Amino acid sequence: MDQVASLAAAIRGAETAVALTGAGMSTASGIPDFRSDSGIWNHFDPEDFQYHRFCNDPEGFWTDRVELHETMFSGNVEPNPAHAALDELAGDGFLYAIVTQNTDGLHDDATAAELVELHGNAHRVVCDSCGRRTDAAPIRSRVASGERPPSCTECGGVFKPDVVLFGEQLNRTDLRRARELSRKADVFLAIGSSLSVEPAASLPRTADRNGATTAVINLDKTPFSPLADFDIRGDVTEVLPELCAEVD
Ligand SMILES: [Zn+2]
Numbered sequence: 001m002d003q004v005a006s007l008a009a010a011i012r013g014a015e016t017a018v019a020l021t022g023a024g025m026s027t028a029s030g031i032p033d034f035r036s037d038s039g040i041w042n043h044f045d046p047e048d049f050q051y052h053r054f055c056n057d058p059e060g061f062w063t064d065r066v067e068l069h070e071t072m073f074s075g076n077v078e079p080n081p082a083h084a085a086l087d088e089l090a091g092d093g094f095l096y097a098i099v100t101q102n103t104d105g106l107h108d109d110a111t112a113a114e115l116v117e118l119h120g121n122a123h124r125v126v127c128d129s130c131g132r133r134t135d136a137a138p139i140r141s142r143v144a145s146g147e148r149p150p151s152c153t154e155c156g157g158v159f160k161p162d163v164v165l166f167g168e169q170l171n172r173t174d175l176r177r178a179r180e181l182s183r184k185a186d187v188f189l190a191i192g193s194s195l196s197v198e199p200a201a202s203l204p205r206t207a208d209r210n211g212a213t214t215a216v217i218n219l220d221k222t223p224f225s226p227l228a229d230f231d232i233r234g235d236v237t238e239v240l241p242e243l244c245a246e247v248d
Contacts, residue, residue, distance in 0.1 A: 004239065007230045008246030010187050010213045011094050018185040020203055021100045021107070022193025024218055025082055028237045030075030031104050044068055051168035058149035058158050065161060066143050069122060069136075072104070079106045082192070085240035086110055094247050096185075099178045101193060101200050103163045116178050118170060118199065120163035125150070129157025136161065175199060182206040188214045192236045195222040204228070217243075 011017050023033050034040045047053070049068065054061045079087075083106050089095040090113035097114040098107050103122040107115055125136045132154055139159055142150045150159045164170055178199065182188065188207035195201050195216070204224045208214050215230035216222050217239050225231045232239055 003230050003232050004243050005246050007189075007213075007215050007232070008243055010229075011089070011243075011247050014094070014187040014213075016096045016181075016184050017089075017094060017187040017189065018097045018099065018181045018207070019086060019095060019113075019189045019191055020193060020200060021086075021098060021102060021191045022195075022200060023102065024192025024194075025100075025236055026080075026102050026104050026106055026192075028080040028082065028235075029104070029106055030077045031072060031102075031106075040068070040072065043071065046166055049166055051165040054160055054165060062143050062149045066140050069140060069161075072122070077104065077106075079109060080237050082236040082240040083107060083109065085244035086113070086191075088244050089247060092248065097181050099181060099203065114181075116174050116181065118164075118174055118178055120161070120171070122161060122163055124162035125159040126162040127152035127155060127157040128160050130155040133162055134159075170199070178203060179206060182212075183210045185210075185212045188212040189217060190215065190222070190224065190228075191217045191240070193218065193222070194220070195224045 027033055032040055048064045086095060086098060087110040090110045095113050098110055099116045099118060100107055101118055103119050105121050105123045123136050124133050125139045126133045130152060132152060139150045152159060182203040183206055185207045188204055190204045193200050204214050208227060214228045216225050216228045217232045217236055219233060
């Protein structure tokens with residue numbers, strides 16, 4: 001049996017399969033990556049998106065943030081076959097949860113799986129005072145019409161993109177839940193993540209220590225690859241549909 005078929009068998013037999021997804025999941029959806037030569041941080045200065053800048057210069061921060069958002073979503077951004085495969089696995093009861101490092105909201109259709117967005121969601125904003133979350137699109141329009149920074153109509157606080165900014169702590173509840181899911185998983189899939197930054201780097205290790213069958217599905221080797229039960233190098237938009245077909 002090849003690796004994909006063997007992994008499919010493990011997923012069929014699993015009670016709690018958990019997927020961790022990273023930037024490689026979304027490149028086929030037209031989301032530019034952040035760190036390559038043609039990436040976002042070659043066009044924008046990461047310093048401008050620091051949490052301390054949001055606190056000290058929310059007007060300037062929001063002006064740059066709207067431009068960044070437009071660049072990120074300038075293409076026709078839609079879920080790709082890799083997202084569709086995870087949606088289907090979840091819908092058929094083979095995928096319990098998705099933990100994602102992505103902020104693009106492209107897992108929104110996988111409603112049958114629990115979703116933990118470790119770095120937040122760029123399509124929402126959160127009030128820095130009352131914690132209210134709301135859709136980001138109308139807020140960006142208000143910014144474009146000159147309301148900088150945009151303020152919460154409930155309490156007058158300042159809206160922040162509901163994403164984890166540089167220099168900002170991850171949401172504790174989300175982080176705790178991601179770790180719990182990693183301990184609970186009997187199959188853990190790390191998909192399209194370089195697994196080079198925390199906490200993503202340690203989640204598959206946690207799953208492995210707790211006896212999960214682990215798989216890395218990624219174009220390149222990751223630091224966890226030598227430890228994984230399955231190390232599948234390939235394009236996620238090809239491997240995941242194949243895996244999904246094998247499971248069904
Ligand atoms: Zn508020």
